[in-house]
Amino acid sequence: MAGSIRTEIAVIGAGVIGLAVAERLLAEGREVTLVDPEDPGMGASYGNAGTIADYAVMPVGSPDVLKNLPALLFDRNSPLAIRRAALPALMPWLMRFARESLPAATARNAAAIAALLADACPSWLDLSERIGGGNIVQKRGCLYIYETKAAFRAAGADMDFRRSLGITVDLIGPEALRQMEPGLPGVEGGAAFFPKAVFLNDPGRMVSLLASHVTASARLIRARAVRLERRIDGVIVSGPDLNLHASKVVLAAGAHSRALAAQAGDRVPLDTERGYHVEWDMETPRLSRPSCPTSRGFYLCPMQGRLRVAGTVELGGLTAPPSPHRIAKLVEGARAIFPDLPEPSREWMGFRPSVPDSVPVIGPGRGGSDVIHAYGHGHIGLTLAPITARIIADLVMGRDPELDLAPYLPTRF
Structure with a gap:
């Protein structure tokens, strides 16, 4: 690009976070x-489970996860697994993750996540109406399914902890679950029902509407930002075919943010985190409603015209190809619930930006x-897009944010 483009605010990243901020x-x-x-909103913003998960207060790391971490990471059939070739590069991250999985850290991190989630569903209802996507939002709640009586009994402590953080949840038995979701096969245990949760039955379409709304007024530059340079008169954002001079920069590049940060x-x-989904087209x-068989680590998601099975966590970086084994495990798990499913109509892999404490990075840094x-934002980027956008707008406008940002600042590391 021959000359520098000047702008007041550059938002790097056009996923759901960047688009909501814009x-x-x-x-x-x-x-x-x-x-x-890339096309706006076509990464993890497109391929997720569609849940506005106001109940998802638990960080990935917890004492139970820490106790089973070696088995989880090195069992290729685990919902939380690692590509072994990536292990040397991941060791510093894993050591931090282990520390953040201790009891006191888990409680602190859950409280920080819960504070962000408190207004998630009303915020999405407001945003969807502003961009013409109100019919995509479904107010039917969400289910955690426990396939055994032992798993259902063990869920009580977890749900009590969530209630202590303001989450509304009801534990229901097998008969109530059958009445709520007659299409699911019977289970011995029961379910946790989160009645206030909402979901998007086509997250890709919702983010596309958001992108259209934003790009009607904002400039969109299809280029990769690879360098940030602070100057007295602003920030230079540059890369192949990019030379942008901004008064302020919002770094919202998801899993691609580390080098720029x-x-x-x-x-x-x-x-x-490399996340996967498979889909079956069906009327x-x-x-x-989204339903998560908790022992299997994925969601069954009733999307518009299709069933999406989304989930599992694979730590493996940005460059390795998709793992056929992870796709196969999703198909196998889905058929354990619905044995008559044919071959999937499509499959997908995307990248989630993951920090060891599962607490999003929001706010100004040291500079x-x-x-x-x-x-x-890890697993809850879609959920937290509107509240993140409000916080960023407050900072840009010189207002005090609605939350104390200390738990979220990049300077906490």
Whole structure:
């Protein structure tokens, strides 16, 4: 690019977080330029389970996970697994993850996540109406399914802890579950029902509507940002075919944010969870709300015109090809629930930005307020997009954010 483009605010990353941030800043009357090499919203924002998971207060790391960590990571059939070739590079991250899985750290991290989640569902209802996606939001709650009586009994302590953080949840037995979801086969245990949760039956379409709404007013540059340089008069964002001079930068590049954060002065232990989904096209997708068989680590998601099975965690970086084994395990798990499923209609892999404490990175770093961080949301990026956007807008506008940002700042590492 021959000359530098000037903009008031550059948002690096056009996933659901970056798009939601741009939507709020545009509503505040700010000039916004989005930078992303891919189509807006077509990464993890497209391929997720569609749940607005206001109940998802538990970090990935916990004492139970820590106790079973070696078996989880090195069992290739585990819902939480690692590509062995990535192990040397991941060791520092894994050591931090182990520390954050201790009891006191788990409680602290859960409280920080719960504070962000408190207004998640109303915030999405408001955003969906603003962008014309109200019919995509389904108010039917969400289920955790326990396939054995022992698993159901063990869930009581977990649900009591969630209730202590403000989550509404009902434990229901097999008969109540059967009445709620007659298309599911019977289970011995029961379920946890989160009645306030909502879900998007087509998250890709919702994010596409958000992208159309934003790009009607914002500039979109299809390029990869690879360098950040702070100057007295702003921040230079550059890369192949990119030379952008911004007064402020919002770093919302998801799993691709670590190198840019380091150039801004913050060494954030960000790594990549590789998430998968498979889909079966069907007119009626067999159940009416997202349902997670907890022992299997995935969600059964009733999308518009298809059943999506999404989930599992594979730590493996940004460059390795998709794992056929992970896809096969999703298909196998789905057929354990619905044995008559044919071959899937399609499959997908995407990248989640993951930090060891599962707490998103939101706010200014060590270098000052000209670069604001907004990434690391892990499994709840879709859920937390509107609240993250409000926090970023408050910071840009010089207002006090609605939450104390200390637990979320990049300077905590």
